[in-house]
Amino acid sequence: MSIIVLKPGLLSSFQDLGRFGYQHLGVSASGAMDCRAHRLANLLAGNPEEEATLEVTLAGPTLRFEAPGCIAISGAQLSPTLNQKPVPNNRPLVVRAGDTLAFGPRIAGLRAYIAWNGGIDLPMVMSSRSTYLRGGFGGFKGRALKKDDILTMRRSLDGHMLDELEQDIWNIKVYLPAILGLASRTTIRAMRGEHTALFTDASINDFFTHSYRISAQSERMGYRLDGARLSLKSTTQLLSEATSFGSIQVPQDGNPIILMADRQTTGGYAKIAHAATVDLPIIAQCMPGETLRFTETTLAQAQQLDNQREAAFRQLHQALAPLRALLQG
Structure with missing residues (x-):
């Protein structure tokens, strides 16, 4: 066998x-x-x-x-x-x-x-x-x-x-x-988090309105994005905390990184948003060189989408x- x-x-x-x-x-x-x-x-x-x-x-x-x-x-x-x-x-x-x-x-x-x-x-x-x-x-x-x-x-x-x-x-x-099918769209629904308020208003606006190119330095650990650089209102030291699939952290160079399946276990960079779980497969199916856009959603909306997906799996x-x-x- x-x-x-x-x-x-x-x-x-x-x-x-x-x-x-x-x-x-x-x-x-x-x-x-x-x-x-x-x-x-x-x-x-x-x-x-x-x-x-x-x-x-x-x-x-x-x-x-x-x-x-x-x-x-x-x-x-x-x-x-x-x-x-x-x-x-x-x-x-x-x-x-x-x-x-x-x-x-x-x-x-x-x-x-x-x-x-x-x-x-x-x-x-x-x-x-x-x-x-x-x-x-x-x-x-x-x-x-x-x-x-x-x-x-x-x-x-x-x-x-x-x-x-x-x-x-x-x-x-x-x-x-x-x-449950392979989606062709490249717009990712993302939620604000506790760190979003640490970023300048201009950076938050840029994140939700500009396109980002997936860098060649992207793999199972994280997707590095090239585009509008994001900045904090002031230099802030954050305690390291547990990471999760879909968190979008911003290191000192201002280029966001989407944390993926093989992400590190903890991180101390500020996170500007978190991708809705239902859209993580879209990111995983994108190649370096392709572009992503982020649109704002709420936790309640993301949970509703997740519930719809789970209902479809139960039906299947x-x-x-x-x-x-x-x-x-």
Whole structure:
């Protein structure tokens, strides 16, 4: 029940929903950059949402399956193929022993997520299977995939009924609510926080009206932005405090940084705003060189959007009950 890595891709690492409860020990939460796509791939593969998926960045891997299984791909459109034939995102796919999954040119987005029914056999490290690349632990040997790595599936399908199973799976209608799909907009809803008042009125206005270019020095730890430089009303020393995914801090050079999945555990820079959780996948799917704009929202509005997303996930989970029954049977 193995998978052979023929090509590793640009950066392919296993991630789940994150490693929580250890920031006070200096351990980053990590986890999927686009949790929406990660959860979606898992649901479409018949998995719980917290199962680890393979996060692939821009140039996907080439994988050969040594046993039959069911997979799903969500997130960025990276032209996936199975045995050199195009396959769709956001559909459960039956793979057979000897099949080869590969990726081609990027069409949209940056990060795609591959889920396997039953998951990949990975150790739990501090309650998570996420890879923390800087720390060198979690996921598959604490690193990104390399050529000739061998992955072990925890579950394989009965090879005698694959054609019938494939047809039954294809007959299942999958309605994907728009809020769960790959968004093309680049406007990010952001909330003011306790540090916003420390910035000059001109800086606050600039932040919510100007575009920012994503710097080449952007990755899983944080997205550095180039644009209108932001300044504080006066030099202020702040106590370091816990960081969170989506906080937008401003270091001394005035260029904001959006903290991402592999963010540091604490920080002492003033934070001008916090991106709404529902829009974090949009940021995660943007590439260096692309631009973002921020529009102000309130906590209540952000919570309402989050509730709408969670309702859509619950609806999809219920709709996919026939899929789970097929795969478990």
